Amino acid sequence: MSHNNSTSNTTFEQYFEDRFAPVEATLSIWGVRAFPSKGDLARDEALQQARLVMWTQYSDDPETWASKPPQVWVAFSKQVYEHFILHEKVVERHTDYAEDMVRDDSDQTGDEALSGKLRTQQQRSQYPREILLADDRIDLERGIQRGFEKLPERYHADMRLVMADIMEGYSQIEIRQRHGWSDNHTRVLFRHLRTTFYEALTGHKRPPCGYVGSKAPATDEELRQLRELRAQGLSFVKIGARLGYSQGWVMQNLQQMQNHRPTVTEREQARNEHIAEVQALLDQGMKLRNIAVELGTSYNTVRRLLGKC
Known part of the structure; x- marks a missing residue:
């Protein structure tokens, strides 16, 4: 019975992966064109959110979604992607702080302009911008350190490569191809970014997701x-x-x-x-x-x- 359940679950997940793969490729290209001012981290986060919502919809009614043409999958995923990227602010703020850590010029990026606009809507601070950014950098470094403390040690080296590549503007697919990793291993690393490091940075625990990219470890x-x-x-x-x-x-x-x-x-x-x-x-x-x-x-x-x- 366990073998039949495992086989059916694997087939169920594999069908979803096969259907969503072209949708993911379309969203990666469309996201850059539709939201050029957004950071790569924000776009990758929106892409993963579209995947999770799509998986939830498919899991609840697999027969209906299996019968829908690819155009419907793409249209629905675009709506989720657009809604998430226009309402999510946490990723943009951390992207702004991370960019400030590595840049060596004084040019203002689009993300910094957006962050500045958000700050003007809040109460004026008595401290100058340099001190606020220094505090943000310290908080970010401490959050990353807490994330590595919770992250399994076998992922530490690859996670540092992922963070460095994200700072350079590489997407998830490009990072996988750049290092020759398997699709499953890359998804595990990005899932830890969305859960382990998100919780370490924000203090908020993300709700559990029914879809798990990695296989269960053997006893x-x-x-x-x-x-x-x-x-x-x-x-x-x-x-x-x-x-x-x-x-x-x-x-x-x-x-x-x-x-x-x-x-x-x-x-x-x-x-x-x-x-x-x-x-x-x-x-x-x-x-x-x-x-x-x-x-x-x-x-x-x-x-x-x-x-x-």
Whole structure:
């Protein structure tokens, strides 16, 4: 039952990813043209918000949304994107402060002009702008430090690269291509930006999201089974079928192991064990197809082990 549920959930999420991928590409281009004065961080945040809302709508009524043409998906996502980017102020303020940390000239950017307009609507401060910006920088640095304290250590190095690339104006897709990361790993890093670092900077906890980009980590027992099955020379697909997980789950957890690929000796030993097992069942009078069912493999695999093809 768990295998069927895992397979159906994976198929359900994969269909959404396939449908939303062209929408995401369209929004990335459209967002730059429609909101040229907004920072890249604000546009990426709006893009992720559109993804989350789209996922919620699709999860609530998958049949209806599956029947809708791509134009409807794009139009709905644009509405969410536009509403978010016009109402979200937190990202713009932190983008303004971060830009002030790295710029070495006195030119005012569009984000700074917007931030200045927002400040004029508030009560006048008795402190000059330089002192306020210094306070903002200190708060931002402390917030980032708190975020790294909560962030798992294995993501620290890549998260610093992400922050540096965002400051240089790279989008999420460009960052993934720039470092050769997987799509899943990049989404995990940006999700930590939207949750872990957002909470550290603002003190507000984001509501939980039903969509999770990363796979669940394997337990110690599952890691032991992964090593044993991989040592037998089984593929990612076959290992996932044995354990009731997707191919992506197997790949992610195996990549965290060192020397997970079986050696030539281990493969030869596993093959000899399979041949002996098949021969023993054959000596008992079982047919090849029944042997395949008994061992959970294919009929052609049994024939190859016996040297009949």
